[in-house]
Amino acid sequence: MIEMKSVYKTYKRKDVTTEALKGIDLKVEEGDIFGVIGYSGAGKSTLVRLVNYLERPTDGEVIVDGQVLNHLSDSQLRAMKKQIGMIFQHFNLLESKTIFDNVAIPLVLAKKPKEEIKQRVMELLDFVGLREKAKSYPRELSGGQKQRVGIARALASNPKILLCDEATSALDPQTTQSILQLLKRVNQEYNITIMIITHEMSVIQEVCNRVAVMEAGEIIEEGSVLDVFGHPKHPTTKNFVKTVIHNSIPESVKRSLKKTGDSKVFRVEVKGEVASEPIVHQVMKAHDIEVNILFANMTEIQETTLVIMYLQIAGEASAIEKAVQFLKDKGAGVEEVVK
The missing domain is CATH 3.30.70.260 (ACT domain)
Known part of the structure; x- marks a missing residue:
């Protein structure tokens, strides 16, 4: 579903060159909840921005649903991006619009009929448990409710892929748990492949089936969550695992x-x-x-x-x-x- 082959991303500003990604090889299978974890500056957000082509690779190939994004025209890219939903850390809701209108944005932009928009939006608000908040405004909602709206909006155009960039880091632990359970439902009931970018190993433990650990623009360890948690190899991975599992002799x-x-x-x-x-x-x-x-x-x-x-x-x-x-x-x- 998502594949990267020898992907590099270099930023050049004046005389300063920064290598954000260094030879990334990655494969996310259809139906995965794939976690990417690393400390700040590891290259996680750059990686996820390549998947929806908000950033273009300096070198290498990004492949989504069998299509090499590097080879697509602008119109083909726009069509591809409709298959990719995005959930943000700080919700990115429009404060001047109601919850209904926020969720409807992708459908309005796609010029869908009003009845179809109404039916789809209410279906999604039901799914995330916010039907009664349709006429409310973002300022009237809690952080967890805002993120549920963000999830509903991301699902509006029936995407095949959902990208979550630190989607729970602004939430308290109890709310985080409820959002992660909702993402599990999204994966299971809508058969949507999910990529989660996070710095919290507890998020990986809760919902992901596979994980890649990043450091300094490279993937230093990758595998099933069970294998990586059970027997981490790289020192950085071991440090992450220790935050959720005590696995060594005191x-x-x-x-x-x-x-x-x-x-x-x-x-x-x-x-x-x-x-x-x-x-x-x-x-x-x-x-x-x-x-x-x-x-x-x-x-x-x-x-x-x-x-x-x-x-x-x-x-x-x-x-x-x-x-x-x-x-x-x-x-x-x-x-x-x-x-």
């Missing part, structure tokens, strides 16, 4: 850890149905070892349970080796972390 436990020649420490990752099994009890029962649980954390990502544990396993070397193999055979990811 320093106080490390300091008090008694290291002996007949014990080793392992990081054990279990997900899915296996996470509900008593695998620690099972491995102790099956092998002549002792297990000390140094740390354990359970979380849910994309309706899948993820458990991360740090286990100190003591016993004969051969028994420890067999115990590790037992855990792997159960589907656990096992990695020795302290030797």
Whole structure:
């Protein structure tokens, strides 16, 4: 649905050259809720502006719904942009217009018949739970309600793709949760592919199925949310994951850890149905070892349970080796972390 091939974006102002994007390769499949996360200045917003062609790449190809945007004429680009909805951080509503009129803007610009506009706008206001606010003005709404209006407006022209640029960062946590649940409904009920730009890992955890992590204009890590959360590789990704999942041994436990020649420490990752099994009890029962649980954390990502544990396993070397193999055979990811 969205693809970028070796995309570069360079800005030149006077004698200063800034590389905003450096060789981006990215693919978003139809039906994805794809998250792009990074700190300020990572290049996230530039990337999303290339998708709806508010910015043109300096080099490389941007492909949307099978069409290379670089090769389209101005009229073809305008037609393509109608398939892409956009939700903004600060709502971008017209204060002088009613909620009905704000949602109707794309349809009015497309010169749709009045009856069709009325039917579509009321359908969308029903969908976002604001039918009774049709005659209200933006100043009369809360931040969460304004963003719901923004979502309804973005859906007015029946887009195939919805772009969300920091769409929840101006909202409180409870309102953010309700907006994310609404975006899930948009994805599921309208079959719209969504790309979310954010600096909040909790947003990625809540709704996305895939994620790309950006830093200094590059994608440093990409994959399914479950894999990236479960086993982040890049230091920046690890820092983001730590904001929502405690996944490492506390320093106080490390300091008090008694290291002996007949014990080793392992990081054990279990997900899915296996996470509900008593695998620690099972491995102790099956092998002549002792297990000390140094740390354990359970979380849910994309309706899948993820458990991360740090286990100190003591016993004969051969028994420890067999115990590790037992855990792997159960589907656990096992990695020795302290030797």
